[in-house]
Amino acid sequence: METFRSHVMICGGTGCHSSGSGDLIKAFEEQIKGNGLDKEVKVVRTGCFGLCEVGPIVVIYPEGAFYSRVKAEDVKEIVEEHLLKGRIVKHLLYHDSINENSGDIKSLNEVNFYKKQKRIALKNCGIIDPENIDEYLAFDGYKALTKVLTEMTPEEVIKTVKDSGLRGRGGAGFPTGLKWDFCYKAKGDKKYVLCNADEGDPGAFMDRSVLEGDPLAVIEAMTIAGYAIGSDQGFIYVRAEYPIAVQRLQHAIKQAREYGLLGKNILETGFDFDLEVRLGAGAFVCGEETALMRSIEGKRGEPRPRPPFPANQGLFEKPTLLNNVETYANITQIILNGADWFSAIGTEKSKGTKVFALGGKINNTGLVEIPMGMTLREVLFDVGGGIPNGKKFKAAQTGGPSGGCIPTSKLDIPIDYDSLVSIGSMMGSGGLIVMDEDNCMVDIARFFMEFIVEESCGKCAPCRIGTKRMKEILDRIVAGKGVEGDIEKLEELGNMLKESALCGLGQTAPNPVLSTIRYFRDEYEAHIKDKRCPAGVCKGLMRYTIIADKCKSCGICAKNCPVSCISGEKKVPYVIDQDKCIKCGQCMEKCPFGAIELK
Amino acid sequence: MKSIKDLEAIRNKTLEDVNLRKDRKGTRVVVGMATCGIAAGARPVLLALMDEVQKRGLKDVTVAQTGCIGVCRLEPMVEVYTPGEEKVTYVSVTADMVPRIVTEHIVNGNPVMEYTIGAAENNTDKK
Numbered sequence: 001m002e003t004f005r006s007h008v009m010i011c012g013g014t015g016c017h018s019s020g021s022g023d024l025i026k027a028f029e030e031q032i033k034g035n036g037l038d039k040e041v042k043v044v045r046t047g048c049f050g051l052c053e054v055g056p057i058v059v060i061y062p063e064g065a066f067y068s069r070v071k072a073e074d075v076k077e078i079v080e081e082h083l084l085k086g087r088i089v090k091h092l093l094y095h096d097s098i099n100e101n102s103g104d105i106k107s108l109n110e111v112n113f114y115k116k117q118k119r120i121a122l123k124n125c126g127i128i129d130p131e132n133i134d135e136y137l138a139f140d141g142y143k144a145l146t147k148v149l150t151e152m153t154p155e156e157v158i159k160t161v162k163d164s165g166l167r168g169r170g171g172a173g174f175p176t177g178l179k180w181d182f183c184y185k186a187k188g189d190k191k192y193v194l195c196n197a198d199e200g201d202p203g204a205f206m207d208r209s210v211l212e213g214d215p216l217a218v219i220e221a222m223t224i225a226g227y228a229i230g231s232d233q234g235f236i237y238v239r240a241e242y243p244i245a246v247q248r249l250q251h252a253i254k255q256a257r258e259y260g261l262l263g264k265n266i267l268e269t270g271f272d273f274d275l276e277v278r279l280g281a282g283a284f285v286c287g288e289e290t291a292l293m294r295s296i297e298g299k300r301g302e303p304r305p306r307p308p309f310p311a312n313q314g315l316f317e318k319p320t321l322l323n324n325v326e327t328y329a330n331i332t333q334i335i336l337n338g339a340d341w342f343s344a345i346g347t348e349k350s351k352g353t354k355v356f357a358l359g360g361k362i363n364n365t366g367l368v369e370i371p372m373g374m375t376l377r378e379v380l381f382d383v384g385g386g387i388p389n390g391k392k393f394k395a396a397q398t399g400g401p402s403g404g405c406i407p408t409s410k411l412d413i414p415i416d417y418d419s420l421v422s423i424g425s426m427m428g429s430g431g432l433i434v435m436d437e438d439n440c441m442v443d444i445a446r447f448f449m450e451f452i453v454e455e456s457c458g459k460c461a462p463c464r465i466g467t468k469r470m471k472e473i474l475d476r477i478v479a480g481k482g483v484e485g486d487i488e489k490l491e492e493l494g495n496m497l498k499e500s501a502l503c504g505l506g507q508t509a510p511n512p513v514l515s516t517i518r519y520f521r522d523e524y525e526a527h528i529k530d531k532r533c534p535a536g537v538c539k540g541l542m543r544y545t546i547i548a549d550k551c552k553s554c555g556i557c558a559k560n561c562p563v564s565c566i567s568g569e570k571k572v573p574y575v576i577d578q579d580k581c582i583k584c585g586q587c588m589e590k591c592p593f594g595a596i597e598l599k
Numbered sequence: 600m601k602s603i604k605d606l607e608a609i610r611n612k613t614l615e616d617v618n619l620r621k622d623r624k625g626t627r628v629v630v631g632m633a634t635c636g637i638a639a640g641a642r643p644v645l646l647a648l649m650d651e652v653q654k655r656g657l658k659d660v661t662v663a664q665t666g667c668i669g670v671c672r673l674e675p676m677v678e679v680y681t682p683g684e685e686k687v688t689y690v691s692v693t694a695d696m697v698p699r700i701v702t703e704h705i706v707n708g709n710p711v712m713e714y715t716i717g718a719a720e721n722n723t724d725k726k
């Protein structure tokens with residue numbers, strides 16, 4: 001095999017891909033060829049580096065130079081200067097990757113964004129070519145499966161996973177080893193291993209990034225799980241909206257089959273296991289375990305009551321193990337480095353790391369992996385780089401439509417399963433949306449409830465009807481038509497729903513509403529009692545008013561008002577009748593003097 | 600279908616290639632490749648170095664390039680950085696000199712003194 005003196009790693013994750021990294025790959029290849037460097041320099045398309053905010057990202061080794069926001073026009077300069085002449089193009093580097101004092105470039109681990117991160121699940125993302133199984137092998141790939149098949153009994157594998165303290169990363173945080181043990185002990189002629197890559201939370205892209213950046217880590221872990229519980233067949237349920245992830249998974253499965261790492265008699269040990277991809281159509285409820293299994297069976301994706309639990313009666317009524325993508329992505333590391341290594345990371349009851357997709361009002365939008373127990377403040381302000389435009393932090397939302405908002409007073413809470421639940425939120429699968437003073441908390445709650453109403457499958461009445469009623473109340477509050485007692489009604493309905501809904505979707509749906517009421521009750525009251533949206537977001541509560549000083553009494557606004565609610569006379573500023581105003585904004589648009597404001 | 604041995608072989612072979620993405624430790628060999636270096640023939644030197652390092656399967660060695668090292672009349676120049684040791688600078692390097700630099704210096708730890716900048720400057724002083 002050829003070796004190259006330099007590798008140009010170009011992010012092929014979804015974020016960078018959509019900001020044009022595909023063209024960059026072409027441009028680099030052309031320029032490298034044009035300069036006669038194609039035998040010395042290799043271009044590699046990788047998975048996500050995490051700093052999506054400044055994408056497309058290009059990292060050049062061996063220097064580890066971190067170029068950000070690279071445009072096709074920059075490629076010529078990078079190739080001619082850096083690759084041909086060895087001069088790093090400093091003005092194109094990510095600003096924080098240059099040491100201010102010495103002017104030298106920092107290694108990636110010293111950059112603020114990466115310094116406090118600990119990468120286990122994302123260990124290979126951005127480092128390897130996800131479409132090249134040989135590179136996966138070189139970064140310790142399939143060492144864990146080899147160890148498991150040649151040195152460990154299924155019981156030992158399960159004990160290791162149990163001892164590691166790993167808990168499910170899909171939301172609920174169920175102990176993974178225990179789940180494996182249930183499936184191992186379940187009786188059945190056939191068992192299945194499933195991977196949940198449905199990832200339906202708005203704004204979440206953790207699992208997507210793992211599949212795009214390191215698909216074989218999930219495939220290897222599922223094979224290990226198959227050995228542990230006694231299964232020879234697995235399915236990865238991934239949403240069809242993730243075309244890059246699906247394509248890389250399929251490619252990885254093909255390569256693993258060619259190497260005999262899936263199929264019959266794996267590594268000549270007599271163990272059989274194979275995998276297939278199943279595409280989901282993107283219904284949120286299909287991420288729920290029983291609905292997911294129905295969907296794989298080709299039936300309508302609806303949940304069913306438990307018990308029986310899937311460990312005993314799951315897919316096709318057979319014992320079935322279901323884990324989340326990120327849960328699996330930890331397994332090979334646990335096998336290779338041992339349970340003690342893993343359980344030394346994190347807190348007493350939450351071991352290891354968690355991947356979060358940072359979004360909303362935060363400087364470093366992107367993907368981060370942090371050790372459990374880090375405070376929310378550190379995640380947002382040290383890793384995330386704080387709130388843009390000098391605005392004030394208001395709340396962070398974890399757990400998506402099932403989770404809750406965390407206010408400023410709880411910024412120092414350690415991020416672990418139990419602490420987050422204790423303050424009315426939850427870990428969730430890793431969406432972390434940041435809100436600043438310009439966000440209206442009632443509007444946020446309404447947004448999530450709207451999402452739930454659309455995604456409720458309709459099978460059980462509490463969820464089908466209850467979420468709809470809650471949304472109607474929220475709708476009228478943001479429209480300025482809220483009435484006294486609405487907050488109490490929301491609380492009552494919410495608590496009822498929590499108790500009575502069939503599945504997790506309905507049971508957790510009230511969380512965003514209840515948690516915003518808990519911490520931002522004053523905002524709800526302002527909407528209802530004062531008919532005022534403190535953040536200035538809710539259109540229905542905004543008023544068009546005429547600034548008397550600026551009004552020249554020309555009457556253009558009155559002429560254009562479709563409901564004739566503006567009146568006035570010469571030399572006297574005009575006035576808008578707020579009761580009649582329909583808030584169409586015509587007056588403001590037409591006023592030649594900028595004398596009309598919206599507040 | 601691959602055996603455990605086959606996987607290990609692929610792993611080792613690929614490692615040679617991907618090693619340079621891992622944390623920088625080990626020896627770093629840098630060739631001056633600004634215009635002056637390229638004009639003086641730095642490219643064949645770079646290729647010879649890569650070739651030699653690969654032939655010997657040296658895993659902890661990276662070959663990279665840098666800009667003008669500063670003494671253009673002594674190009675092509677090659678610098679060898681070994682952790683914990685002083686940098687050694689070779690001057691007027693040709694591809695023929697590369698095997699000795701790699702064997703004696705990088706593998707065995709004895710810099711080839713006669714190729715170094717110190718030796719070259721002593722010579723010019725005498726003239």
Ligand SMILES: Cc1cc2nc3c(=O)[nH]c(=O)nc-3n(C[C@H](O)[C@H](O)[C@H](O)COP(=O)(O)O)c2cc1C
Pocket residue numbers: 167168169170171172173174176196197198199200201284285286287288289290322323324325327429503504505
């Ligand atoms: C409405 C709903 C949606 C869910 N969506 C997902 C999802 O997208 N991904 C996921 O891994 N788990 C999701 N879950 C959780 C799964 O039901 C299940 O607990 C999880 O996949 C188990 O894997 P883990 O133990 O590795 O976390 C969802 C649950 C509910 C109730």
